[in-house]
Amino acid sequence: MNLNEQQIDRYSRQIILPHVGGKGQDKILNAKVLVVGTGGLGAPSALYLAAAGIGTIGLVDCDKVELNNLQRQIIHTTPDVGMLKTDSGKKRIAALNPDVNVITHNLRLTSKNILEVIKDYDIVIDGTDNFPTRFLINDACVMSKKFLIHAGIFRFDGQIMTIAPKEGPCYRCLFPEPPPPGAVPSCQEGGILGAVAGILGVLQANEALKLVLGIGEPLIGKLLIFDALSSSFRTVKVPRDKDCSVCSDHPTITELIDYEQFCSIDKNK
């Protein structure tokens, strides 16, 4: 692919970078990334990916924009309240970068549809806010060998890990089972500082770009933990669980599971 004049100008500051160049930009323009959830994590993540020129971005969400979302979900704007989040996201990305082809998936991921949704993407970014979906995405990515960039946020803390199935640990190597419903407060109950969501979402975009470019060291087998109050990061090594129920050589989970939805994402519909 040859970059046109506008593209050379638009992406000049990253083409200049060592290890990016025209070939790297080509890779970015040809990459396909799925962002699950256009909320606190997905919103900044999708914006940075779009700005960098990721060729195809899929957006998954079944909610509509609410006023309380705007404190952190910066892909949506005030006039968008009431609109489908996927449509709002698509509109904003189109305004930011016409190079990007946005595919909207206005649905909730389930064991029935997830494999079909993710099959055309190279990388999946998990921006969900509940455990059942998180485990579902993990299992589906392991089974279809897709890179998955997990992040989670709660109040003033966040964590992120990149999952390269079979190469490094998966989410279940870290947490074998979801917590029982109600054991962990959701964002609605616990609250979240918008900037924390932004930091983790942007880190997810950064991981995705590194994977696309094949540069640096992705957070494979490393859980990066952010503490906003002390403004500190630390990295914890996560080994692969050789008995992991999904990613080990002798998995016990071979079919996808829909855990009970306990985070009331449908409440306000």
Place this chain on the structure above:
Amino acid sequence: MFKLPQEVKEDSKKYGVSLKEFLDGKVNDARFKGVRVPWGIYSHRGGKIFMTRIRVPAGQINAGSLKALAGVCAKYSDKVAHITTRQDIQLHNVKIEDTIKVIDELSKDDLSPRGGGGNTIRNILACPYAGICPDEVFDVGAHSVALTEYLLRQDTSFTLPRKLKFSFSGCRKDCAGVLVNDLGFLAEIKDSKFGFRVFVGGGMGAHPKIGKLLEEFIPEQDLGYIAQAVKNVFYKNGDRRNKHRNRLRFLIEDIGMNKLVELYKQELAQLKENEHIVLRKITDVNKDEAKGGIPQNEDSDYKQFVKYNLFSQKQEGYSVVSLRIPRGNITSDELLALADLGNDFSQIEFRTNSNQGISICWVKNSDVYNLFLKLKDKFKNFLYSNSLLNVVACKGALTCNLGLCNSPALAEAIEEMIEKDFIDKKLFKKLEIKLNGCPNACGHHPIGKIALHGMVKRVDNRPVPFYKLLLGGRKEVEKTHLAEEVGLIPARNVVKFLSEFLKKAEENIDEGSDIYEFITQKAKTIAKEILENYSYVPAYSENRDFYIDWGRDSDFSLAGLGTGECGAGVLDMIEADLSLAKIALAQAESKDYGLDNLKIALFNSARSLLVVKGAEPKSDVEALKDFKEKFINASIASDEYRDIDEIYQGLNDKLSLDERREKFAYIKKFFEHVSQIYKDMDSTFNFPKRAASDTIQAQDAPSKILDLKGTPCPINYVKAKLVLEDLNSGDILEVLLDEGAPIENVPRSLRDDGHEVLSMDKQGEFYKVRVKKK
């Protein structure tokens, strides 16, 4: 005095870079080993901490350098330095990250561990009393130092097939053992001209050999030519692959002495025709005139000191004081105390010797008693140098990867026994004991009158520390003789055996007799008789002591024993990479042609040979680029691998199993191709060229012209970068740039990317810039 060549100082920066990459995890242990070992940095047993071997050319060191060494020893090591039989001084328990500080701080005082290990020109020996010895023909210290400076300037001195050891003796007493070094120079005078008799191919180690005569006489001004010629012959013909049989002496064994002499003569003739080799002339510092005799005193220690530690210099009024340093181990405080003697006795210099001791030279006779008092204040066991009590011992199994027995602890026990029973006896000055923890000869056992080297025997299904007894070793030019094997002694019995043997020896020698008469005629029989009583090892349940080595509490074990690092070098780095590639290929084949394994195999195959070309790629991308440039463009590797970097980039998880299998086949073929190139590499790291092909292109014509007039920064640079990406390495791009910011910035940025800016020509209001792609 020795001056550390600028080249070595420059090289240390490269070591610093490699060390940093290693610490950052960018370079693996096997590769870094190939870098550090030629810098005299060896791992201790266990591989976590390190020994740094500082070379002391001719064993000569002045007070200032000694002080610097004391400081570095205190700061970065376990505060106990070790003097080696090769006149080096080792620092122990150094952290790997501190090795660069040791190198940098010492280089200010002209000390360096460069060539202290690995396949290099090792420390060049000279008589410890060169320049001051009454018996010497002339001062060979200066030659040893000048030759060191000359050889350390050459990169090839650090990539030899195996180590190369030189020595200089000033007279036929042969302090430096010219027949037990790879190349030995003996001072002689012919037709009133200074020169050397030259010997080649000697050496100790586990397979010792006595050197052969190479030249009857060479004038001293030919020294550099002769050394260079022998080095070149070894460099070009030595077997780099067989690490256990590749010293110069084995080359001579393989090709014959006649062939070696022929090669040497050819090399020498070429050097004389093409090179002008002049070694630095090192002149003595003038010393004050001194007169007078040695002061008398009734102190009994002083009397022994005068008897055993003091020797007259050839210069009137001066003495040399030789200190015994038990097992060569000297603390940083003691080193500092020695250096500080320079404040009180201003002209003194120091010499290390192959008995692991230190001598103080240029002591005015009138100062001897005062010096003695100062020494007595700071040192415990310095009396009786060059005596039976001066047991030579290597560092042994506590630190050394190759060590079997804990030789220093045994040496200490032997010394206690000797101190109690044998001081001042007839044999006290005539006999010597050399001790080694394993069959390698750091403790110089092949030339020991009484020598022992460690070994292991299995008794009662358990390993038992043993020593092999050898007798009759001697270094004395043509009379040089290797110690002969007598029998085996369990380590536990060595002290008792020696005590009995020495008593018998004392009965059998006279004050005036030649000790070698006893050693060669009677000693073996006596030793064998005594051995019969000491060779039995009781069962473990009966007496556990035999199963415990000297200085240890627990049962003897070989835990931690590893392969030596001494030969680590370029070839090990290549082989480490090729073996990683091979393993990855095998794994890929057995496991669905996994991307990671394919990448590892391709990257390591491409990187393996780059070390020979001096390339140290920092990333996988760089390695593939370097390979293209240095092997494919240079017509060494086949052109069919021109797109390896694209193949590498294309290794992503979009590939189907069939596609990955295809890539695997390509990478495997590439690996085999590289392995073949490695096999074809000759001993001087040269590769046969492939037949000239279409790779040769017109040198001058640019592959592309890019007109960037009117294009602002940084878009002009971005466009140039994009065009360059599509060119092949070595292609030339002609860029037209505006004056001002564009011409100031763009060429610089392209250079930063590694491209070569060939020319910048002003053409009116713009510039024509020619860039060669990296």
